[in-house]
Amino acid sequence: MxxxxxxxxxxxxxxxxxxxxxxxxxxxxxxxxxxxxxxxxxxxxxxxxxxxxxxxxxxxxxxxxxxxxxxxxxxxxxxxxxxxxxxxxxxxxxxxxxxxxxxxxxxxxxxxxxxxxxxxxxxxxLSNLGPEPLSSDFSLNHFLGIISQKHGRLKTTLLDQEIIAGIGNCYSAEICFHAGILPTKDIDQIVESKRSQLYHSMRTVLQDGIKHGGYMENPLFKGDTLTGGFNERCNVYDREGKNCNRCGAIIINEMVSSRKTFYCPNCQK
Ligand SMILES: [Zn+2]
The missing domain is CATH 3.20.190.10 (MutM-like, N-terminal)
Structure with missing residues (x-):
């Protein structure tokens, strides 16, 4: 999607x-x-x-x-x-x-x-949608405030469009990888410094996704060289059984709430 x-x-x-x-x-x-x-x-x-x-x-x-x-x-x-x-x-x-x-x-x-x-x-x-994660007024404090009220698994929160708008299965996996946090981790168990890291990872990964044209397979027009460039830059999404680019461990795909959830079991804690 x-x-x-x-x-x-x-x-x-x-x-x-x-x-x-x-x-x-x-x-x-x-x-x-x-x-x-x-x-x-x-x-x-x-x-x-x-x-x-x-x-x-x-x-x-x-x-x-x-x-x-x-x-x-x-x-x-x-x-x-x-x-x-x-x-x-x-x-x-x-x-x-x-x-x-x-x-x-x-x-x-x-x-x-x-x-x-x-x-x-x-x-x-669109009024039920949460804030735009890349908007200039979506600050670290705003993010920490939202997260502090949430419980349950990190991935579920990242996917909830009413909490933050625009993140789905691929980028939630990539954001968690970038931050070094397991997507299956309970939000209550994520320490403050890691929550800040999560905010920065979210902005970095989404900006990187835009810079490289996202992961869509089909070009928008003949000669379109932008669309889909992020596909080969994914570190965990759709990389089950491959080696982690950071530590070499094997990438896992675990079903969480009937959604494929990719992560590195070694360098994501
Ligand atoms: Zn790893």
């Missing part, structure tokens, strides 16, 4: 491609991916300029000239491709938004969605 760095990469690249562009056509092949009658959806977005693309947590918000917002969540398996008809991936397309001869294809949008809202409705939909 795409997480904060993947969605931020999409945001950056999509702003370069479609900000200021007018939607010339829209094709909805899967009604369940949207929230309105498809005719109404089409009528509302057609001939509208995309003014800007924003991100909040794992969501993208396509702001339109008429004040409406298309709210995207890719969930599990969703991805996007932008390009000419001739470059279209050989996959089922759920929604296609056209900008002249270029198209933005939404693929794998089975659990994911593209919903149309007013700005106020969109804000309400």
């Amino acid at each position: 795409p997480e904060l760095p993947e969605m931020e990469t999409y945001k950056i690249l999509l702003n370069q491609k479609i900000a200021g562009q007018v939607i010339s056509d829209i094709q909805i092949n899967r009604e369940k991916s949207i929230n309105l009658n498809s005719e109404l959806f089409k009528r509302t977005v057609l001939l509208q300029k995309v003014t800007n693309v924003y991100r909040r947590g794992k969501h993208l918000l396509f702001h339109l000239q008429n004040g409406q917002v298309m709210l995207l969540h890719l969930m599990l398996g969703g991805w996007m491709f932008y390009g000419l008809e001739s470059e279209k991936p050989k996959r089922t397309i759920q929604v296609q938004i056209s900008f002249g001869e270029y198209h933005l294809y939404f693929i794998g949008l089975r659990l994911g969605y593209l919903h149309l809202y007013s700005q106020q409705e969109a804000e309400e939909k």
